[in-house]
Amino acid sequence: GQNIDQPTEMTATEGAIVQINCTYQTSGFNGLFWYQQHAGEAPTFLSYNVLDGLEEKGRFSSFLSRSKGYSYLLLKELQMKDSASYLCAVIDSNYQLIWGAGTKLIIKP
Amino acid sequence: GAVVSQHPSWVICKSGTSVKIECRSLDFQATTMFWYRQFPKQSLMLMATSNEGSKATYEQGVEKDKFLINHASLTLSTLTVTSAHPEDSSFYICSARDEREGTYEQYFGPGTRLTVT
Numbered sequence: 176g177q178n179i180d181q182p183t184e185m186t187a188t189e190g191a192i193v194q195i196n197c198t199y200q201t202s203g204f205n206g207l208f209w210y211q212q213h214a215g216e217a218p219t220f221l222s223y224n225v226l227d228g229l230e231e232k233g234r235f236s237s238f239l240s241r242s243k244g245y246s247y248l249l250l251k252e253l254q255m256k257d258s259a260s261y262l263c264a265v266i267d268s269n270y271q272l273i274w275g276a277g278t279k280l281i282i283k284p
Numbered sequence: 285g286a287v288v289s290q291h292p293s294w295v296i297c298k299s300g301t302s303v304k305i306e307c308r309s310l311d312f313q314a315t316t317m318f319w320y321r322q323f324p325k326q327s328l329m330l331m332a333t334s335n336e337g338s339k340a341t342y343e344q345g346v347e348k349d350k351f352l353i354n355h356a357s358l359t360l361s362t363l364t365v366t367s368a369h370p371e372d373s374s375f376y377i378c379s380a381r382d383e384r385e386g387t388y389e390q391y392f393g394p395g396t397r398l399t400v401t
Contacts, residue, residue, distance in 0.1 A: 205388065206388065208389065208390075210392075215375070215397075216394070216395065217377045217392040217393060217394050217395045218328070218377075218392050219392070220389060220391070223389060260327075262327070262328070266388050270388050271333075272318075272388075272390055274327065274328055274330070275327075276327040277327045277328075
Protein backbone atom coordinates (compact mmCIF):
# COMPACT_ATOMS: atom_id res chain seq x y z
CA GLY A 176 0.00 0.00 0.00
CA GLN A 177 0.88 3.63 -0.16
CA ASN A 178 1.97 5.35 2.99
CA ILE A 179 3.19 8.75 4.06
CA ASP A 180 4.43 9.30 7.60
CA GLN A 181 4.99 12.56 9.40
CA PRO A 182 4.90 13.44 13.09
CA THR A 183 1.49 14.28 14.47
CA GLU A 184 2.55 17.31 16.44
CA MET A 185 5.65 19.40 17.11
CA THR A 186 6.35 22.35 19.38
CA ALA A 187 8.96 25.04 18.81
CA THR A 188 9.89 28.45 20.14
CA GLU A 189 9.42 31.76 18.36
CA GLY A 190 12.62 32.75 16.55
CA ALA A 191 13.97 29.19 16.48
CA ILE A 192 14.31 26.64 13.68
CA VAL A 193 12.18 23.52 13.23
CA GLN A 194 12.45 20.58 10.85
CA ILE A 195 9.37 18.56 9.95
CA ASN A 196 10.17 15.16 8.47
CA CYS A 197 8.17 13.14 5.98
CA THR A 198 8.85 9.60 4.80
CA TYR A 199 6.93 7.99 2.01
CA GLN A 200 6.33 4.64 0.36
CA THR A 201 4.35 5.04 -2.83
CA SER A 202 3.84 3.30 -6.14
CA GLY A 203 6.03 5.54 -8.22
CA PHE A 204 7.10 9.09 -7.58
CA ASN A 205 6.45 12.23 -9.58
CA GLY A 206 7.13 14.87 -6.99
CA LEU A 207 6.51 15.87 -3.39
CA PHE A 208 4.57 18.86 -2.10
CA TRP A 209 4.46 20.64 1.21
CA TYR A 210 1.32 22.58 2.08
CA GLN A 211 0.50 24.80 5.04
CA GLN A 212 -2.98 24.75 6.53
CA HIS A 213 -4.19 27.14 9.21
CA ALA A 214 -7.13 26.02 11.30
CA GLY A 215 -10.41 26.51 9.49
CA GLU A 216 -8.75 27.36 6.20
CA ALA A 217 -7.83 25.49 3.02
CA PRO A 218 -4.23 24.36 2.43
CA THR A 219 -1.82 26.71 0.70
CA PHE A 220 1.16 25.68 -1.40
CA LEU A 221 4.63 25.95 0.14
CA SER A 222 7.02 23.93 -2.00
CA TYR A 223 7.49 21.29 -4.67
CA ASN A 224 10.48 18.92 -4.98
CA VAL A 225 11.01 16.42 -7.75
CA LEU A 226 14.83 16.22 -7.77
CA ASP A 227 17.11 15.41 -4.86
CA GLY A 228 18.40 18.32 -2.89
CA LEU A 229 17.40 21.42 -1.04
CA GLU A 230 15.02 24.07 -2.33
CA GLU A 231 15.15 27.33 -0.42
CA LYS A 232 12.39 29.90 -0.43
CA GLY A 233 12.78 32.64 2.11
CA ARG A 234 12.37 31.32 5.64
CA PHE A 235 11.17 27.96 4.34
CA SER A 236 13.31 25.23 2.75
CA SER A 237 12.39 21.77 1.56
CA PHE A 238 14.71 18.81 1.06
CA LEU A 239 14.20 15.61 -0.87
CA SER A 240 16.05 12.28 -1.05
CA ARG A 241 14.30 9.97 -3.48
CA SER A 242 16.55 7.01 -2.71
CA LYS A 243 15.57 7.22 0.96
CA GLY A 244 11.91 8.13 0.39
CA TYR A 245 12.46 11.11 2.65
CA SER A 246 11.75 14.80 2.73
CA TYR A 247 11.85 17.53 5.31
CA LEU A 248 10.49 21.03 5.60
CA LEU A 249 12.75 23.47 7.43
CA LEU A 250 11.29 26.60 8.93
CA LYS A 251 13.67 29.30 10.15
CA GLU A 252 13.13 32.37 12.32
CA LEU A 253 9.82 31.01 13.47
CA GLN A 254 6.97 33.44 13.90
CA MET A 255 3.73 32.97 15.80
CA LYS A 256 1.84 32.99 12.50
CA ASP A 257 3.70 29.82 11.49
CA SER A 258 1.51 27.89 13.91
CA ALA A 259 -0.40 25.64 11.53
CA SER A 260 -0.57 22.14 10.17
CA TYR A 261 2.01 21.17 7.56
CA LEU A 262 0.97 18.58 5.03
CA CYS A 263 3.32 16.38 3.02
CA ALA A 264 1.90 14.97 -0.23
CA VAL A 265 3.42 12.76 -2.93
CA ILE A 266 2.37 12.38 -6.56
CA ASP A 267 2.40 8.71 -7.44
CA SER A 268 2.88 6.99 -10.80
CA ASN A 269 -0.79 7.60 -11.67
CA TYR A 270 -0.37 11.30 -10.93
CA GLN A 271 -2.61 10.98 -7.90
CA LEU A 272 -1.74 13.06 -4.85
CA ILE A 273 -1.22 10.93 -1.74
CA TRP A 274 -1.57 12.94 1.47
CA GLY A 275 0.12 12.56 4.81
CA ALA A 276 -2.00 13.19 7.90
CA GLY A 277 -0.24 16.47 8.60
CA THR A 278 1.99 17.78 11.37
CA LYS A 279 0.50 20.30 13.74
CA LEU A 280 3.17 22.86 14.60
CA ILE A 281 2.74 24.83 17.81
CA ILE A 282 4.87 27.94 18.25
CA LYS A 283 5.44 29.20 21.77
CA PRO A 284 6.66 32.72 22.66
CA GLY B 285 -0.25 31.38 -9.09
CA ALA B 286 -3.54 29.83 -10.15
CA VAL B 287 -6.75 30.79 -8.38
CA VAL B 288 -9.61 28.53 -7.40
CA SER B 289 -12.85 29.90 -6.04
CA GLN B 290 -15.51 28.09 -4.10
CA HIS B 291 -19.08 29.09 -3.41
CA PRO B 292 -20.66 29.40 -0.96
CA SER B 293 -18.11 29.97 1.79
CA TRP B 294 -20.53 28.68 4.38
CA VAL B 295 -24.03 27.30 4.36
CA ILE B 296 -26.55 26.21 6.95
CA CYS B 297 -29.30 23.88 5.84
CA LYS B 298 -32.00 21.77 7.37
CA SER B 299 -31.76 18.02 7.59
CA GLY B 300 -33.15 16.34 4.49
CA THR B 301 -32.44 19.17 2.10
CA SER B 302 -29.78 19.27 -0.63
CA VAL B 303 -26.87 21.67 -0.93
CA LYS B 304 -24.79 22.47 -4.00
CA ILE B 305 -21.21 23.68 -3.75
CA GLU B 306 -19.40 25.17 -6.75
CA CYS B 307 -15.69 25.04 -7.48
CA ARG B 308 -14.21 27.20 -10.23
CA SER B 309 -10.71 27.53 -11.62
CA LEU B 310 -10.49 31.23 -12.47
CA ASP B 311 -7.39 31.58 -14.60
CA PHE B 312 -6.67 28.11 -15.90
CA GLN B 313 -8.51 25.11 -17.27
CA ALA B 314 -8.67 22.09 -15.03
CA THR B 315 -9.30 18.68 -16.53
CA THR B 316 -9.19 17.25 -13.05
CA MET B 317 -10.66 18.60 -9.83
CA PHE B 318 -10.77 17.01 -6.42
CA TRP B 319 -13.25 17.16 -3.58
CA TYR B 320 -12.08 16.79 0.00
CA ARG B 321 -13.81 16.73 3.33
CA GLN B 322 -12.21 17.67 6.61
CA PHE B 323 -13.70 17.20 10.05
CA PRO B 324 -12.42 19.31 12.95
CA LYS B 325 -8.86 18.50 13.97
CA GLN B 326 -8.60 15.76 11.36
CA SER B 327 -6.64 15.53 8.15
CA LEU B 328 -7.96 16.05 4.65
CA MET B 329 -9.96 13.16 3.29
CA LEU B 330 -10.28 12.77 -0.46
CA MET B 331 -13.88 12.10 -1.39
CA ALA B 332 -13.72 11.94 -5.16
CA THR B 333 -11.80 12.87 -8.26
CA SER B 334 -13.79 14.85 -10.78
CA ASN B 335 -12.88 14.54 -14.46
CA GLU B 336 -14.28 16.91 -17.05
CA GLY B 337 -16.77 15.20 -19.32
CA SER B 338 -16.80 11.90 -17.49
CA LYS B 339 -18.07 10.33 -14.29
CA ALA B 340 -16.30 11.11 -11.05
CA THR B 341 -14.18 8.51 -9.31
CA TYR B 342 -15.24 8.08 -5.71
CA GLU B 343 -13.03 6.91 -2.86
CA GLN B 344 -13.99 3.83 -0.92
CA GLY B 345 -16.73 4.51 1.58
CA VAL B 346 -18.04 7.64 -0.14
CA GLU B 347 -21.62 7.26 -1.37
CA LYS B 348 -21.83 8.42 -4.97
CA ASP B 349 -25.62 8.74 -4.82
CA LYS B 350 -25.38 11.03 -1.83
CA PHE B 351 -22.49 13.18 -3.03
CA LEU B 352 -23.26 14.05 -6.64
CA ILE B 353 -20.39 15.47 -8.62
CA ASN B 354 -20.67 17.19 -11.98
CA HIS B 355 -17.69 18.49 -13.93
CA ALA B 356 -19.43 19.94 -16.96
CA SER B 357 -16.72 22.33 -18.08
CA LEU B 358 -12.97 22.80 -17.75
CA THR B 359 -13.46 25.50 -15.15
CA LEU B 360 -16.38 24.29 -13.05
CA SER B 361 -17.11 21.30 -10.86
CA THR B 362 -20.05 21.03 -8.49
CA LEU B 363 -20.67 18.86 -5.45
CA THR B 364 -24.25 18.33 -4.35
CA VAL B 365 -24.86 16.88 -0.91
CA THR B 366 -28.27 15.26 -1.20
CA SER B 367 -30.60 14.64 1.71
CA ALA B 368 -28.10 16.17 4.09
CA HIS B 369 -27.90 14.99 7.68
CA PRO B 370 -26.13 16.51 10.69
CA GLU B 371 -23.25 14.04 10.29
CA ASP B 372 -22.56 15.61 6.88
CA SER B 373 -21.63 18.84 8.64
CA SER B 374 -18.00 19.40 7.70
CA PHE B 375 -15.51 21.58 5.85
CA TYR B 376 -15.63 20.75 2.13
CA ILE B 377 -12.63 21.80 0.07
CA CYS B 378 -12.12 21.52 -3.66
CA SER B 379 -8.88 21.68 -5.56
CA ALA B 380 -8.03 21.94 -9.23
CA ARG B 381 -5.00 20.42 -10.82
CA ASP B 382 -2.92 22.73 -12.98
CA GLU B 383 -1.20 20.62 -15.61
CA ARG B 384 0.32 23.46 -17.59
CA GLU B 385 3.68 23.40 -15.86
CA GLY B 386 3.90 19.62 -15.63
CA THR B 387 4.07 19.68 -11.83
CA TYR B 388 0.48 18.58 -11.31
CA GLU B 389 0.19 20.96 -8.41
CA GLN B 390 -3.23 21.22 -6.84
CA TYR B 391 -4.63 24.65 -6.06
CA PHE B 392 -7.20 24.74 -3.34
CA GLY B 393 -10.38 26.69 -3.06
CA PRO B 394 -11.07 28.49 0.22
CA GLY B 395 -13.46 25.78 1.39
CA THR B 396 -17.15 25.61 2.24
CA ARG B 397 -18.28 25.09 5.79
CA LEU B 398 -21.54 23.13 5.81
CA THR B 399 -23.71 22.93 8.90
CA VAL B 400 -26.77 20.71 8.81
CA THR B 401 -29.30 21.36 11.54
